[in-house]
Amino acid sequence: MPDECLPGALDSMRDALLAWYAADHRALPWRDTTDPYEILVAEVMSQQTQLERVVDAWEAFLERWPTVAALADTPRAEVVAFWSDHRLGYNRRARFLHESASIIAHDWDGSFPREPDELERLPGVGPYTANAVASFAFNNGDAVVDTNVKRILFRLCTASTDREPSYERLASRLMPPATSRQWNNAMMELGGVVCEKRPRCDEGNCPWRRWCDAYATGDFTAPDVPSQPTFDGSRRQFRGRIVRIVSEAGRVTCSELGPRVRVDFDPADQDDRSWLRDLVESLAADGLVRLETATDEWAVAPVAE
DNA sequence: ATCCCGTTCA
DNA sequence: TGAACGGGAT
Incomplete structure (x- = not known):
């Protein structure tokens, strides 16, 4: 121009x-x-x-x-x-x-x-x-x-x-x-x-x-x-849910979190667990939540600081 | 479905 | 240069 x-x-x-x-x-x-x-x-x-x-x-x-x-x-x-x-x-x-x-x-x-x-x-x-x-x-x-x-x-x-x-x-x-x-x-x-x-x-x-x-x-x-791609079912939607759940409930384990994020989440399914873990890791990298791996089962908690 | 006073990272 | 990033409203 x-x-x-x-x-x-x-x-x-x-x-x-x-x-x-x-x-x-x-x-x-x-x-x-x-x-x-x-x-x-x-x-x-x-x-x-x-x-x-x-x-x-x-x-x-x-x-x-x-x-x-x-x-x-x-x-x-x-x-x-x-x-x-x-x-x-x-x-x-x-x-x-x-x-x-x-x-x-x-x-x-x-x-x-x-x-x-x-x-x-x-x-x-x-x-x-x-x-x-x-x-x-x-x-x-x-x-x-x-x-x-x-x-x-x-x-x-x-x-x-x-x-x-x-x-x-x-x-x-x-x-x-x-x-x-x-x-x-x-x-x-x-x-x-x-x-x-x-x-x-x-x-x-x-x-x-x-x-x-x-x-x-x-x-x-x-x-x-x-x-933008469709929001329903998107990664962005699930990330938003996780942040909200952690903000409201505090620390939650993978097994507790999964079903609250996706109704058909199966805590016994390894694919489901790694799908969720990947989302949580991306949120942790963004400084929005904290990933805890010290215990038996990993958990997500409010971000420190 | 598309829009909304953008920014970041690859 | 492009993809990812949230979610309510119309």
């Missing part, structure tokens, strides 16, 4: 989007804070999880662990249990958040770095989250590029090229200097409520209609998002 697909009237486009956002937008609670810890919690929770499902969990999480120090002082297992209780999915994100809290508390003396490059060194923090935290906490980020932003840019410039676009470069050129807090909120708002898979250009009063290739041509093709 070449730069020349941007119209000459860059300033008008920028003003139009910022005015559109200022006029009305969703009242997401983390938009009312600039505390980097609160922002980080919101962003990590929001990775691949719908925002409506995040709001309650975010408020409960911050009530329980109001500061990065409080979270760092908590045993990992409690954070994992919270994640599981609130059905946030992707339990590894609970571990990443807990590890990040420890790093901030110990290596950064309790205060967050302001630069995206520094934030990106935290576990579970990639380019998106680093720029989101830098933007919303410090107004110090680059343009964020998530699936929403990609969809907007693709449609904006779809008639201009058939080459693989550099979304980062284009997004960055579009953002007015030193406006990342407002700008990134506005871009994601546009992608979230107007430029959705099924676009709502007129209903949503899209501020970019007059510059948009897709609006002009009626071709609202969007970039392919990789589809």
Whole structure:
């Protein structure tokens, strides 16, 4: 996606989007804070999880662990249990958040770095989250590029090229200097409520209609998002069950765990036992549970620390 | 079935 | 570059 697909009237486009956002937008609670810890919690929770499902969990999480120090002082297992209780999915994100809290508390003396490059060194923090935290906490980020932003840019410039676009470069050129807090909120708002898979250009009063290739041509093709395999019966589903069982029940042996994970699990069957063991090992490697092999029969327990 | 304000590891 | 990672909602 070449730069020349941007119209000459860059300033008008920028003003139009910022005015559109200022006029009305969703009242997401983390938009009312600039505390980097609160922002980080919101962003990590929001990775691949719908925002409506995040709001309650975010408020409960911050009530329980109001500061990065409080979270760092908590045993990992409690954070994992919270994640599981609130059905946030992707339990590894609970571990990443807990590890990040420890790093901030110990290596950064309790205060967050302001630069995206520094934030990106935290576990579970990639380019998106680093720029989101830098933007919303410090107004110090680059343009964020998530699936929403990609969809907007693709449609904006779809008639201009058939080459693989550099979304980062284009997004960055579009953002007015030193406006990342407002700008990134506005871009994601546009992608979230107007430029959705099924676009709502007129209903949503899209501020970019007059510059948009897709609006002009009626071709609202969007970039392919990789589809996920069926969840039912998947490894991911069983991993999630194990984490929840251990969070609720504490230490359980293989024979106790198996039937609670899969109804037709046979504790006497070696294949069943190694199937379960493999899942537990992967969870232990992810720091979500602890595998005990000291006794007769192996068991799984809440993660230490 | 498909989507959801991504990141990690191979 | 691709697969794996959870699970609720529509």
